[in-house]
Amino acid sequence: MKQQPSPLPDTLPQTDLTRHRRLRDQGSLRRADLDAILDAGFVCHLGVVVDGRPLVVPTVYGRDERQLYLHGSVASRSLEGGTPVCVTVTHVDGLVLARSVFEHGVNYRSAVIHGIPRQVTDPEEKLAGLRLLTEHATPGQWSYARRPNRKELAATALLALSLEEASVKIRTGAPDDGDGPDAELGLWAGVLPLTSAWGAAVPDPRLPPDIAVPEHIARREGTRHG
């Protein structure tokens, strides 16, 4: 029987790459916060260095306990040969409207993962990774849709990135200038929340009218995302 790898530590590491240098009170070292941020979204921003210059592209991801799986085509030409990447997932929760412009800010949850991704080539692992990716965005879809055949699997670039070296920042709550001199200005201050939600499924116009929206998709209508 294959030995299970030990789980990643509950506390995130503090390395040269992950240590919080600014706004340290917004930093979290809880791996549970990292997991929650990753699970709340499905699009990340993948940063790579190409000819010495940064390139940041959005792409979709899924995860297991130890690794992020990324749809890698967008950056595949840049990711041969084990070059480092930075993957950032951000949820914007609202505008922090303070009394002073200086104290304005954003309520957000953000995860930053550093590492050198691995191109997934083993067909079995690729299939498992694509399943995680598909189910992450749309639970129930892997068993509903037609799964990749051998040719499609070969044409799909998938990256695996360890979740070991990661950092998290979170800001919640009211503005910070509620007890300074600016509180005397008589100005309104607070938070303008921003939320993201799934709408009603829109059928492909080419779909025969007798094919109903499957339950695993229909039930998301009106639910919150992010």
Add this chain to the structure above:
Amino acid sequence: MKQQPSPLPDTLPQTDLTRHRRLRDQGSLRRADLDAILDAGFVCHLGVVVDGRPLVVPTVYGRDERQLYLHGSVASRSLEGGTPVCVTVTHVDGLVLARSVFEHGVNYRSAVIHGIPRQVTDPEEKLAGLRLLTEHATPGQWSYARRPNRKELAATALLALSLEEASVKIRTGAPDDGDGPDAELGLWAGVLPLTSAWGAAVPDPRLPPDIAVPEHIARREGTRHG
């Protein structure tokens, strides 16, 4: 009288950095599309190279006709001395649920800007840039809140980045496998839309109860974002 600079061209340039290499049908060369994507959001992902490794951080931005203004503190230590950056703004509009997993995708609008940012040091330009940034996120807030004093202005790092070298990708509409062999599978296919909207303003708990939400904030409740 100061001469006005000529406006940026209506068509985006095709350079080594901006040329679309993948999914070319999703590429747009219209500057109007770039402007619309930038105006629909206020948080970007800023990519820089630090010690040869990529770093991607979320930050807020505003813009005028020619330049993006970025709140630069998050990356300021990395941005002294004219290093290149990549700024990406992405709006996720929905999941594209095809008949086959292989054809699954995302409806999105994404702008990628390349350049070497300039640290804004002139206090007058800094004030103007912060105004753009503040008004971009919350129209009406610059004239409502207390503006930065000299000390706050000096403590704020602001970057200006030319909007010249930029690329845009947009995907809209139904899945692509509606007329291939998979259309015969009898599976539902379509789009699950994702929308973002502003909620009701939440007052700072320390706010005296007689201070009402100002009109420029209250009127955003329920409006769409992104």
